[in-house]
Amino acid sequence: MTRIGIVGAGAAAAAATYALDEAIDDASVTVLEKSRGVCGRAATRRRGDVVYDYGANYVKSEDDRVVDLLTGTLDTDGLVDVEEPIWTFDRDGTVSEGRDADEHKWTYRQGLTQIAKRLFARTDATIRQETRIDRLIRDANAGPADPQWRLEDDDGETWGPFDVLCLNPPAPQTAELLRSAAWDADVRTSLVDAIEDVPYRTVWTGVLHYPFELEKPYYALVNADKDHEIGWVAREECKPGHIPEGESLLIVQANHDWSVAHYDDDLGENIRALAAMTVDILDDDRLTDPDWTDHQGWRYAQPEAGVLEGPLRAAEDANLYCLGDWVAGEGRIHAALRNGLDVSERIVLSR
Numbered sequence: 531m532t533r534i535g536i537v538g539a540g541a542a543a544a545a546a547t548y549a550l551d552e553a554i555d556d557a558s559v560t561v562l563e564k565s566r567g568v569c570g571r572a573a574t575r576r577r578g579d580v581v582y583d584y585g586a587n588y589v590k591s592e593d594d595r596v597v598d599l600l601t602g603t604l605d606t607d608g609l610v611d612v613e614e615p616i617w618t619f620d621r622d623g624t625v626s627e628g629r630d631a632d633e634h635k636w637t638y639r640q641g642l643t644q645i646a647k648r649l650f651a652r653t654d655a656t657i658r659q660e661t662r663i664d665r666l667i668r669d670a671n672a673g674p675a676d677p678q679w680r681l682e683d684d685d686g687e688t689w690g691p692f693d694v695l696c697l698n699p700p701a702p703q704t705a706e707l708l709r710s711a712a713w714d715a716d717v718r719t720s721l722v723d724a725i726e727d728v729p730y731r732t733v734w735t736g737v738l739h740y741p742f743e744l745e746k747p748y749y750a751l752v753n754a755d756k757d758h759e760i761g762w763v764a765r766e767e768c769k770p771g772h773i774p775e776g777e778s779l780l781i782v783q784a785n786h787d788w789s790v791a792h793y794d795d796d797l798g799e800n801i802r803a804l805a806a807m808t809v810d811i812l813d814d815d816r817l818t819d820p821d822w823t824d825h826q827g828w829r830y831a832q833p834e835a836g837v838l839e840g841p842l843r844a845a846e847d848a849n850l851y852c853l854g855d856w857v858a859g860e861g862r863i864h865a866a867l868r869n870g871l872d873v874s875e876r877i878v879l880s881r
């Protein structure tokens with residue numbers, strides 16, 4: 531039996547779990563996820579009849595293997611495309627008709643978390659939610675053919691042993707796990723150094739719901755010159771199945787500097803500030819008073835660069851694999867999914 535332990539249940543982990551389960555007959559995969567849901571930053575919430583993606587907005591059709599995974603392997607029932615375009619706004623809040631570069635902007639009627647839910651559902655893997663891994667342990671006394679990795683969660687429970695260990699958390703959290711690992715090897719230091727170097731963008735997201743419809747010709751507005759405190763405003767009602775008729779819901783993402791400066795500020799103040807800026811950009815005073823709101827701080831929203839590959843490959847000799855958007859070098863769902871498939875291929879080849 532090949533015992534595989536995966537920390538984190540993001541898109542990359544889901545793709546890897548699916549591919550490993552397909553390719554290795556005797557695979558026994560255990561996925562340990564700290565939160566209550568799966569799919570990580572491709573996150574969806576439901577409130578009554580309202581469904582909204584409050585992390586990633588949509589998945590692009592940029593990678594052929596990922597397109598095949600989403601439209602060939604997985605059931606396409608409920609897969610929907612946002613057809614309205616993306617326009618731009620500048621530092622003064624002036625809106626212009628933008629060029630919509632994305633061929634498809636996919637999500638699901640039930641939200642983006644369907645990607646991981648559907649991938650995991652195709653496997654025999656054990657998925658343990660609300661299990662935060664605190665410590666990695668490598669058994670120094672195990673023989674080369676023995677499983678060498680164990681994991682400890684924050685309740686002190688031990689998981690494993692595993693022949694192969696995969697780490698899916700964002701780079702800073704993966705670095706933290708490796709820094710405190712009981713693993714006496716030179717490669718650990720160069721690995722931590724490389725992973726710590728990955729820079730991240732922080733995003734504070736406001737979710738603003740209104741009991742009326744907005745008449746706009748676009749799905750979303752992106753700040754093209756990156757000089758506005760808001761980076762992105764999207765109309766969730768453009769996603770089929772998300773917002774009941776007669777209502778609207780805006781996803782408003784602050785830019786990095788604003789998000790860092792206000793990350794721990796009063797929630798109500800933050801929402802009021804984002805709503806006020808949205809009023810100016812969309813030129814609609816009614817947007818001052820949403821009837822309900824939600825929010826999420828994403829300290830590690832998207833990696834802004836990739837990671838040095840050498841130390842990651844060296845760690846693979848110890849059956850330790852990192853996977854995720856930061857390993858791919860692009861903070862996108864399709865990049866994370868593709869990386870999960872690529873990493874699983876290397877694991878299969880190593881067996």
Ligand SMILES: Cc1cc2nc3c(=O)[nH]c(=O)nc-3n(C[C@H](O)[C@H](O)[C@H](O)COP(=O)(O)OP(=O)(O)OC[C@H]3O[C@@H](n4cnc5c(N)ncnc54)[C@H](O)[C@@H]3O)c2cc1C
Binds near residue numbers: 571866
């Ligand atoms: C605000 C925002 C907007 C975005 N917009 C887009 C977009 O429009 N299009 C797009 O393609 N991408 C977008 N992205 C990026 C996209 O969400 C990510 O690239 C992708 O989801 C990353 O997947 P992943 O598997 O690499 O990691 P994650 O999704 O981060 O998964 C890692 C998982 O590990 C878990 N974890 C962490 N530490 C532990 C631990 N110690 N123990 C157990 N579990 C742990 C986490 O809870 C998480 O579930 C956006 C992201 C954000 C935040």
